[in-house]
Amino acid sequence: MPTMDLSNYKGVFVIGEQRDGKIHSVTYELLTRGRALADDLGCQLSCVLLGDEIENVQEVIYRGADKVFHIKSPALKNFLPRPYRNAICRLVEEEKPEIIVAAATTTGRTIMPLVAARLNTGLTADCTELTIDPETRILLQTRPAIGGNIMATIKTPNHRPQMATVRPKSAKPAPADPTRTGEIIVKEYDGAVFMTPEKFLRFVKDTTQQVNIEDADIIVAGGKGMKSAEGFRLVEELAEVLGAGVGATRDAVELGWTTYPHQIGLSGKTVSPKLYIALGLSGKIQHMAGMQTSEVIVAINKDPEAQIFKVADFGIVGDVFEVVPMLIEAIKKIKATA
Amino acid sequence: MNIVVLIKQVPGTDNVKMDPETGVMIRSGKDTIINPLDENALAEAVRIKNSRDDVKLTAISMGPESAMKALKEAVAMGADAGILLSGRVFAGSDTIATGRALSAAIKKLGQVDLIICGERATDGETGQTGAMIAEFLDIPVQTYVSALEVKDNSVIVKRTVEGGFEYVEVPFPVLVTVNKDINEPGFPTLDGKLKAKQVEIPVWGNEELGLDKSVLGLGGSPTRVVKVFSPKLSRDTIMRKADGTTGPVDELIQFLTGKEVL
Ligand SMILES: Cc1cc2nc3c(=O)[nH]c(=O)nc-3n(C[C@H](O)[C@H](O)[C@H](O)COP(=O)(O)OP(=O)(O)OC[C@H]3O[C@@H](n4cnc5c(N)ncnc54)[C@H](O)[C@@H]3O)c2cc1C
Ligand SMILES: Cc1cc2nc3c(=O)[nH]c(=O)nc-3n(C[C@H](O)[C@H](O)[C@H](O)COP(=O)(O)OP(=O)(O)OC[C@H]3O[C@@H](n4cnc5c(N)ncnc54)[C@H](O)[C@@H]3O)c2cc1C
Numbered sequence: 001m002p003t004m005d006l007s008n009y010k011g012v013f014v015i016g017e018q019r020d021g022k023i024h025s026v027t028y029e030l031l032t033r034g035r036a037l038a039d040d041l042g043c044q045l046s047c048v049l050l051g052d053e054i055e056n057v058q059e060v061i062y063r064g065a066d067k068v069f070h071i072k073s074p075a076l077k078n079f080l081p082r083p084y085r086n087a088i089c090r091l092v093e094e095e096k097p098e099i100i101v102a103a104a105t106t107t108g109r110t111i112m113p114l115v116a117a118r119l120n121t122g123l124t125a126d127c128t129e130l131t132i133d134p135e136t137r138i139l140l141q142t143r144p145a146i147g148g149n150i151m152a153t154i155k156t157p158n159h160r161p162q163m164a165t166v167r168p169k170s171a172k173p174a175p176a177d178p179t180r181t182g183e184i185i186v187k188e189y190d191g192a193v194f195m196t197p198e199k200f201l202r203f204v205k206d207t208t209q210q211v212n213i214e215d216a217d218i219i220v221a222g223g224k225g226m227k228s229a230e231g232f233r234l235v236e237e238l239a240e241v242l243g244a245g246v247g248a249t250r251d252a253v254e255l256g257w258t259t260y261p262h263q264i265g266l267s268g269k270t271v272s273p274k275l276y277i278a279l280g281l282s283g284k285i286q287h288m289a290g291m292q293t294s295e296v297i298v299a300i301n302k303d304p305e306a307q308i309f310k311v312a313d314f315g316i317v318g319d320v321f322e323v324v325p326m327l328i329e330a331i332k333k334i335k336a337t338a
Numbered sequence: 339m340n341i342v343v344l345i346k347q348v349p350g351t352d353n354v355k356m357d358p359e360t361g362v363m364i365r366s367g368k369d370t371i372i373n374p375l376d377e378n379a380l381a382e383a384v385r386i387k388n389s390r391d392d393v394k395l396t397a398i399s400m401g402p403e404s405a406m407k408a409l410k411e412a413v414a415m416g417a418d419a420g421i422l423l424s425g426r427v428f429a430g431s432d433t434i435a436t437g438r439a440l441s442a443a444i445k446k447l448g449q450v451d452l453i454i455c456g457e458r459a460t461d462g463e464t465g466q467t468g469a470m471i472a473e474f475l476d477i478p479v480q481t482y483v484s485a486l487e488v489k490d491n492s493v494i495v496k497r498t499v500e501g502g503f504e505y506v507e508v509p510f511p512v513l514v515t516v517n518k519d520i521n522e523p524g525f526p527t528l529d530g531k532l533k534a535k536q537v538e539i540p541v542w543g544n545e546e547l548g549l550d551k552s553v554l555g556l557g558g559s560p561t562r563v564v565k566v567f568s569p570k571l572s573r574d575t576i577m578r579k580a581d582g583t584t585g586p587v588d589e590l591i592q593f594l595t596g597k598e599v600l
Pocket of ligand 1: 268
């Protein structure tokens with residue numbers, strides 16, 4: 001086991017994200033996480049942004065960072081693994097952070113394994129909780145695995161930096177505080193850092209993903225208990241009056257009542273909205289793996305023994321075709337008076 | 339053209355037991371399957387193989403002796419050869435140690451042009467192994483690939499990312515990790531089944547890889563599982579029964595307003 005002098009490593013890094021020069025809100029979620037860790041350790045929180053021109057970098061300070069490292073190059077405009085890896089590794093060598101946290105997005109989940117392997121350190125995937133062990137000052141990283149059946153707490157005791165990706169939507173962005181001050185450092189590395197055989201061709205928006213349910217505050221989801229494509233319309237109707245996203249179980253998707261981008265669960269999307277309303281779905285573990293961290297869960301199901309009631313905050317035992325129309329009417333009434 | 343597909347054997351049911359002391363999965367060896375996305379990886383490799391006549395397709399797995407079954411299945415589905423990395427020295431590997439061992443096995447094969455992995459496995463679910471292997475081989479990686487086009491000296495991949503698709507071109511050698519949209523997994527063929535019966539699948543240990551033991555297995559893993567526990571699923575549920583009146587719905591609305599989620 002190679003030994004390294006761990007005390008040389010100080011400070012917390014979060015890896016922010018941008019597209020088209022606009023900072024993605026997941027960056028602010030990371031700042032909430034990073035701020036808590038930095039405060040516990042009594043150290044600085046730095047946010048790394050990779051890109052060309054980036055708008056509103058000051059916002060990152062307002063949301064909790066002490067420092068921003070903006071690694072700036074036209075080569076970083078779009079995401080390519082190699083230039084990103086090289087730039088992050090270079091900065092880590094210069095700054096030696098003890099912790100690096102990124103989002104468990106397609107970008108974060110690609111770049112972090114490359115950086116961890118290059119630096120020969122541990123990486124924990126998809127964490128839902130990060131805390132500091134008060135005795136050892138080591139990062140404790142908790143994550144679900146095996147389809148949500150278990151939780152594991154993992155640490156990296158003898159290597160630095162300690163690295164983790166965290167689930168999007170598992171922390172709330174802090175409100176912007178314009179009185180906060182901090183330093184913005186622009187890093188312009190020499191061209192060799194950004195050399196790569198990869199060629200970015202183009203980005204194409206997915207128009208079928210009109211409601212990005214991962215970003216929805218409210219989700220109404222339906223299962224096999226909706227009985228038919230026509231019955232499933234009731235799910236969509238309730239979603240419409242609430243301004244919510246539509247979710248579904250795998251069974252409902254396989255029956256063709258809605259499309260795969262709406263599937264929630266182990267082999268679909270993971271969501272964590274403020275409110276999740278489950279209609280006519282049983283709450284099998286593979287479905288719950290994608291929604292159990294929702295803030296408030298409501299279930300309507302005719303079977304009082306349905307598993308979904310175990311994770312629900314409010315449950316109504318009854319026929320969806322009787323209860324949901326009443327609910328739609330009641331919500332329409334509130335919206336009309338609001 | 340040499341293609342390698344990496345195949346992980348995973349539990350076939352969701353009743354996985356964990357050793358509460360060590361945090362290591364207890365595998366019974368029974369009821370195991372090829373990780374579903376690795377079947378997509380394999381199907382993609384077979385598709386490429388069938389579209390040209392110069393492809394040698396090797397499936398590699400690291401795991402217990404019982405993972406031989408997964409490799410035989412891979413041959414039945416179209417792989418030409420299989421290699422099993424097995425032995426106590428690999429036990430307890432995290433993704434870094436797994437990536438190191440698998441990359442060393444790939445290096446031993448000589449020139450490999452394309453390596454295909456699943457985006458993630460259904461048990462450990464980190465989705466880290468593929469990219470780490472690419473890093474240890476020092477070759478480019480493309481992740482979340484939902485379509486792949488092989489050109490003369492490169493691949494063009496379509497990546498499914500948040501809000502859309504990215505198209506990237508990368509020259510060989512390259513490692514890609516695939517998601518389930520890339521294809522429909524294949525089936526064993528009659529020909530393949532015959533071949534699977536006859537094929538010798540070598541079992542490699544560290545004698546074949548020649549790595550420093552300190553980088554393998556639990557000892558070579560920077561991460562440690564501190565504890566494993568069941569997620570606290572249950573909440574205090576307010577239960578009402580539909581009774582034909584709007585009573586339960588009115589109460590629900592009040593509850594939601596109180597929680598400030600409406
Ligand atoms: C590897 C793997 C991955 C999987 N991935 C996913 C995934 O990503 N997402 C997912 O959802 N599933 C997934 N599944 C499938 C999962 O195991 C369940 O089969 C599925 O979630 C069940 O869907 P459901 O709740 O709609 O149907 P059911 O389990 O059939 O439940 C229907 C429910 O509707 C209720 N009901 C019926 N009629 C009415 C009525 N009139 N009024 C009120 N209630 C009524 C019933 O009481 C019942 O509880 C996966 C399975 C495997 C093995
Ligand atoms: C509860 C739990 C939590 C864990 N958390 C972490 C963690 O946060 N960080 C960490 O470093 N390790 C972790 N591990 C260890 C990790 O699961 C193992 O290192 C494992 O070898 C990689 O498994 P995976 O399921 O994560 O693979 P993934 O990285 O999800 O697999 C992606 C692809 O890589 C290929 N692949 C992966 N493993 C093999 C293999 N053995 N043989 C052939 N191909 C393979 C396959 O193509 C697969 O589709 C954890 C293990 C458990 C049991």
